[in-house]
Amino acid sequence: MLILGIDTSCDDTGAAVVRNGDEVLSNVIASQYKAHDRFGGIVPVIAAREHTAKINFILESALEEAGVSFADLDAVAVSHHQGLLLALVVGVSAAKSIALACNIPLIGIHHLEGHIYSNLMGRSETLQFPFLCLTVAGGHTLLLKVVSHGTYELLGHTRDDAAGEVFDKVARHLGLGYPGGAAIEKLAENGNPEAYDFPRPLINRPDGEFSFSGLKTAVIAAIDRDPNLNKADLCASFQQAVVDLLISKTIRMAGEHQLTQITLAGGVALNLPLRTALKHAADDYGYQIFTPRSDLCMDNGAMVAGAAYFLFQERGPDPIGIDTRANAPLGSMGVRYRHDSKYK
Amino acid sequence: MRTLILDTSGPFTTVLVATEASLSAASILQGRPAEHLHEQIQTSLSCLHIEPPDLDHIAVVVGPGSWTGLNIGVTAAKTLAQVLEIPLSPIRTLDALVTGHVKPAWALMNAGRGRCYYVRYPRLTHDERQTMAVAPLDTVSNQIQTDSNSVTILEYGNTFENQLCGDSRYQSVPRLLPESLIATMKKSRLMEGDAIKALKPAYLQPTLAERDATS
Numbered sequence A: 001m002l003i004l005g006i007d008t009s010c011d012d013t014g015a016a017v018v019r020n021g022d023e024v025l026s027n028v029i030a031s032q033y034k035a036h037d038r039f040g041g042i043v044p045v046i047a048a049r050e051h052t053a054k055i056n057f058i059l060e061s062a063l064e065e066a067g068v069s070f071a072d073l074d075a076v077a078v079s080h081h082q083g084l085l086l087a088l089v090v091g092v093s094a095a096k097s098i099a100l101a102c103n104i105p106l107i108g109i110h111h112l113e114g115h116i117y118s119n120l121m122g123r124s125e126t127l128q129f130p131f132l133c134l135t136v137a138g139g140h141t142l143l144l145k146v147v148s149h150g151t152y153e154l155l156g157h158t159r160d161d162a163a164g165e166v167f168d169k170v171a172r173h174l175g176l177g178y179p180g181g182a183a184i185e186k187l188a189e190n191g192n193p194e195a196y197d198f199p200r201p202l203i204n205r206p207d208g209e210f211s212f213s214g215l216k217t218a219v220i221a222a223i224d225r226d227p228n229l230n231k232a233d234l235c236a237s238f239q240q241a242v243v244d245l246l247i248s249k250t251i252r253m254a255g256e257h258q259l260t261q262i263t264l265a266g267g268v269a270l271n272l273p274l275r276t277a278l279k280h281a282a283d284d285y286g287y288q289i290f291t292p293r294s295d296l297c298m299d300n301g302a303m304v305a306g307a308a309y310f311l312f313q314e315r316g317p318d319p320i321g322i323d324t325r326a327n328a329p330l331g332s333m334g335v336r337y338r339h340d341s342k343y344k
Numbered sequence B: 001m002r003t004l005i006l007d008t009s010g011p012f013t014t015v016l017v018a019t020e021a022s023l024s025a026a027s028i029l030q031g032r033p034a035e036h037l038h039e040q041i042q043t044s045l046s047c048l049h050i051e052p053p054d055l056d057h058i059a060v061v062v063g064p065g066s067w068t069g070l071n072i073g074v075t076a077a078k079t080l081a082q083v084l085e086i087p088l089s090p091i092r093t094l095d096a097l098v099t100g101h102v103k104p105a106w107a108l109m110n111a112g113r114g115r116c117y118y119v120r121y122p123r124l125t126h127d128e129r130q131t132m133a134v135a136p137l138d139t140v141s142n143q144i145q146t147d148s149n150s151v152t153i154l155e156y157g158n159t160f161e162n163q164l165c166g167d168s169r170y171q172s173v174p175r176l177l178p179e180s181l182i183a184t185m186k187k188s189r190l191m192e193g194d195a196i197k198a199l200k201p202a203y204l205q206p207t208l209a210e211r212d213a214t215s
Helices: A033-039 A044-066 A085-102 A111-117 A163-173 A180-188 A213-225 A231-256 A272-285 A301-315 B033-047 B067-084 B093-098 B137-145 B178-187 B194-198 B208-214
Strands: A002-007 A012-019 A023-031 A075-081 A106-110 A131-136 A141-148 A151-157 A261-265 A288-290 B002-007 B012-019 B022-030 B057-063 B088-092 B105-112 B115-121 B133-136 B152-156 B170-173
Touching (some): A002 A044, A002 A085, A012 A044, A012 A301, A023 A301, A033 A044, A033 B208, A044 A085, A075 A085, A075 A111, A075 A301, A085 A106, A085 B033, A085 B067, A106 A301, A111 A131, A111 A261, A111 A301, A131 A231, A141 A231, A151 A231, A163 A180, A163 A213, A163 A231, A180 A231, A213 A231, A231 A272, A261 A272, A272 A288, B002 B033, B002 B067, B002 B178, B022 B033, B057 B067, B057 B093, B057 B178, B067 B088, B067 B194, B088 B093, B088 B178, B093 B105, B133 B137
Parallel strands (some): A002 A075, A075 A106, A131 A261, B002 B057, B057 B088, B152 B170
Antiparallel strands (some): A012 A023, A131 A141, A141 A151, B002 B012, B012 B022, B105 B115
């Protein structure tokens, strides 16, 4: 089954062609970071404008790279829930036009399901339900028990900022530009992770809840206090605090829910110290770690097509009038993990 | 020749199918183009017993107008044209607004932030493509009030209603009419290939973030 996947949930215009949920024939991503760099974050109206300008070129490239045409597609999948509403509607409009013109099924995917399923792509034989998924990105930080296809239990989530968002805000305060995660990781390579004793909020609470706003405030205060600070030391210490928080809660929830397979998803999953620390911690407890391919960590169309392949078999196609929502519950059990007011 | 015409520039989502230059099917719904637009296309084609591959041409209103509505409508039209490999014609909102009305004419539309889009069309013109501009409401209102008595003033919406109430030259138009859209489509240029993919809505103003960054 050949599925075209489209993702325009935030600032990346992504389109990909995936065969049978596993074989990525193409995965084309147009990043908008240059358009948003001077604002230190994503401006939704600019994101929507850039998606509209690029989407048709990206679709063409995805098909060309895969060596297929629109007529060869069996279905089209799109992120229609969770993200920037102004941006989501562009991808959804394109996907609906393709479904209509080619007379093929339309499959709407919750953006987070795409990230979760990026772990299953190419590994559906070895990764078995139920498993634990730590999703860490610019808009989300949550721990989920993935019970079966399309069924999730929320074990914990952030009460305030997402981890990726904090990376971006600290980077902006240090003048490192946007996106901040990679810049901080690079600077941290030469820094001392124990130079600053930053707080680890909620780390001792026996649950899966996260909080990053106190850490963010402490880091920004440290930057403001000392204009001549050692940026490498600060970045290393800040990154270590985030990693400690993520790892401790993940390991705790895996033990409490007796989940021996742990997956990592989202843009922050690219962070090498996080991957390494999670691997070491999992080894200590005898857990198995699965991380997605690096090209499937950031927002992309391939993960949407991958998720669509599995979920289409469970729930079939969606109607051409599917809605688009910035903040939508996840999965068949209606997992809610952030307040509606967050996006208003 | 069958043409699909889409207008998502204002509070109504309009889908028309024109055969040659005559209206064959119309679907007009208020709001929510993200959900309704493609259902309206499907319904309009179904009632004519035709399929998308039976279309020969697509036309779309490119603005100015609702930012999100235009992104949805233009993306839908571009993608349909790309998949079906048929030409696409862009229609400017203000050109469609004045089509069929007596000239000289002012075409106006609220641009938000105390400004409006405007075009003044001269008496004799074979080409509707006059330069479109954006300016503060008061500036445009002053220019209009000193213009000749024979000029027609058309507004897409009713922002000027208070300022121009009692002016017999003024008409408020709540939505673009099917016959105006079809007539404007006939005069619009045909785009093909990469020009279709590169088509953008008519954003005449920078975003607030860009304006603030510049100032």
